[in-house]
Amino acid sequence: MIVYGVALLSACLILGMLIGEVLGIALGVQANVGGVGIAMLFLVLASNSEKFKSMVDGVSGTGIQFWSAMYIPIVVAMAARQNVVAAFEGGMLAVWAGVLAVTASFALVPVISRIGRPKADTDQNEESS
Amino acid sequence: MEILETVFVRNSLVVAFAVVGVTIWFSYLIADKLTNGRIHGSAIAIALGLLAAYFGGKATGGSTGVADLTLLGGIGLMGGGMMRDFAIVATAFGVKLSELKKAGIAGVISIFAGVIVSFVIGAAVAVVYGYTDPVAITTIGAGAVTYIVGPVTGSALGASSDVIALSVAAGLIKSILVMIGTPMIAKTIGLNNPQSAMVFGGLMGTTSGVAAGLAATDPKLVPYGAMTATFYTGVGCLLGPSILFIIVDAIM
Numbered sequence: 001m002i003v004y005g006v007a008l009l010s011a012c013l014i015l016g017m018l019i020g021e022v023l024g025i026a027l028g029v030q031a032n033v034g035g036v037g038i039a040m041l042f043l044v045l046a047s048n049s050e051k052f053k054s055m056v057d058g059v060s061g062t063g064i065q066f067w068s069a070m071y072i073p074i075v076v077a078m079a080a081r082q083n084v085v086a087a088f089e090g091g092m093l094a095v096w097a098g099v100l101a102v103t104a105s106f107a108l109v110p111v112i113s114r115i116g117r118p119k120a121d122t123d124q125n126e127e128s129s
Numbered sequence: 130m131e132i133l134e135t136v137f138v139r140n141s142l143v144v145a146f147a148v149v150g151v152t153i154w155f156s157y158l159i160a161d162k163l164t165n166g167r168i169h170g171s172a173i174a175i176a177l178g179l180l181a182a183y184f185g186g187k188a189t190g191g192s193t194g195v196a197d198l199t200l201l202g203g204i205g206l207m208g209g210g211m212m213r214d215f216a217i218v219a220t221a222f223g224v225k226l227s228e229l230k231k232a233g234i235a236g237v238i239s240i241f242a243g244v245i246v247s248f249v250i251g252a253a254v255a256v257v258y259g260y261t262d263p264v265a266i267t268t269i270g271a272g273a274v275t276y277i278v279g280p281v282t283g284s285a286l287g288a289s290s291d292v293i294a295l296s297v298a299a300g301l302i303k304s305i306l307v308m309i310g311t312p313m314i315a316k317t318i319g320l321n322n323p324q325s326a327m328v329f330g331g332l333m334g335t336t337s338g339v340a341a342g343l344a345a346t347d348p349k350l351v352p353y354g355a356m357t358a359t360f361y362t363g364v365g366c367l368l369g370p371s372i373l374f375i376i377v378d379a380i381m
Binding site: 009010012013016017020023024027028029031032033034035036037039040041043044045047048056061064065066067068070071072073074075076077078079080081082083084085086087088089091093094095096097098099100101102104105106107108109110112113114115 | 145146149150152153171174175176177178179181182183185186187192193194195196201204205207208209212213214215216217218219220221222223224225226229234235238239242243246247250251254255257258269272273274277278281294295297298299300301302303304305306307308310314318319320324325328329331332333336337340341344348351352355356357358359360362363364366367
């Protein structure tokens, strides 16, 4: 049943969000801390476990795959509902802060990617340099 | 006209599915015919979405892009946080635990490095523009982290509403730039494997930016980047009004 996969996905998200909220309160932060990331971990664990086999294999799995495939269309809708006007009304200060922060973060990707990478992965190092 | 509006409004989410479907079809057509596949179809679709959001915002004066147009209200639901998170979690289906473990330490470091680097740069820009009040500087710096960290930090510290608006604008610029810039820069920064995607997500942090940027680069990388990115805003909200404010206050 397709709905089993969808239900498993929903359960993972809700559980992750709950933990994220609790983490936020525990840390004294007005935000959900990693709820989606925790939910993703649950789904990874469930899809690798024997116990949940009936909910991720075959037709049930297509219920999850459907939502995974809907990801890009949803992201396009997300782009279409951004407050782009407000972004540009912030003036040059906002533009500089955004542009420079993104540039510096991009530049750090290859630097931090090297941390903790086993030596056997040199082929990947060469690829990224 | 009235009948059209009634049907569109009553079935808003379904309308959104159709409109987004046509947009993506059109984008892939352009990607194929005009750029010979050099630019990813989804990158064009996301850029079109942002462009539409700009005109939608101009036309209505609202804050949710085209979703403020009566006929396209469903875009707001389809592209809202709930559906976005649901689809992001679904992308984790099929991810191998071993890939996640490989980038474990680098992923955690990237989150803290990302928050601090963006904050310092945002704060420095605020200083260059003549701000001397530590609360304003911290709030603008936090805005460069993400557009959620900015207002959360600002309201915790009691910043004025125009400074908070500025911090949101800085975060939005960042998010939009990540959406558009990622596919262009991906090769240069070695963004072609799960590990660098996790580091990328941790450094950029803006969930929307990372979600769209990776989708337009290589959809297979999405779950890895999204995984770390979702911790970023939490860490930012944690550090902004506390340690980072204390440091700024001590320096100014």
